[in-house]
Amino acid sequence: MRKKIVAGNWKMNLDLEQAGDLTNEVCRLIKENETTTGGMAPEVIFFPPFVFLPMVEARCRELPGVYSGAQNCHHMEKGAFTGEVSAAMIRSLGVTHTLVGHSERRAYFGEDEPLLAQKVKLALENDLTPVFCCGEVLKEREAGRHFEVIASQLVDGLFWLDKTGIGRVVIAYEPVWAIGTGVTASPEQAQEVHAHIRKLLAETYGQEVAGAMTILYGGSCNARNAKELFSKPDVDGGLIGGASLKPADFFQIIQSF
Secondary structure, eight states: OOOOEEEEEOOSOOOHHHHHHHHHHHHHHHHHTHHHHGGGOOEEEEEOOGGGHHHHHHHHTTSTTEEEEESOOOSSSSSSOTTOOOHHHHHHTTOOEEEESOHHHHHHHOOOHHHHHHHHHHHHHTTOEEEEEEOOOHHHHHTTOHHHHHHHHHHHHTTTSOHHHHTTOEEEEOOGGGSSSSOOOOHHHHHHHHHHHHHHHHHHHOHHHHHHOOEEEOSSOOTTTHHHHHTSTTOOEEEESGGGGSHHHHHHHHTOO
């Protein structure tokens, strides 16, 4: 059975006290309800800003199935890159995951597939699980190019990996036109793209690898629509933005399987 995951990307939000309160409350809800979630409980990953990672990681260590991740890592191993954070630094905190290629990194910082491939390489070398983000902008969706765009992102950013390497990656489909807009891809649209991604994986790595890969949906996923989205056969969870900042909503999403 494929791993189910609910990940919360806090982006550039909260102060230290708020971050602590959010982490503690979500962890409290998970712990108090673990008997009701049972074997169906998904893995939970917090992606806080860098400055909160030590605090969040310390709390995550106390609960099985709850992990911390970085929102980004640098594409070089080390060096004179003031203000940047390396994969090795992140892993030294005990952190287990990192986002790679979030649409905001692509749009605002010009990150492209050759650079993202370097990030994936360093993440894996430092025993971090890359959550590789892919997705089309509105113009590409309207032109019917979304399958083509996503295939290009995956081929150039990920498909240089061997079977062992690709098996250590989580993929997140995030239609850029649905991120922070309140517009969500319909469950049918999400399933169509997730199935397309799995088909590309099968063509490259075989059906066994494709069937074992976790593919998340990200794009205005919230407590109201998560259950229907997660019911689709190729949607294995969510990369949650704004709703991950509200403990009750985020926990409801965790319980949506």
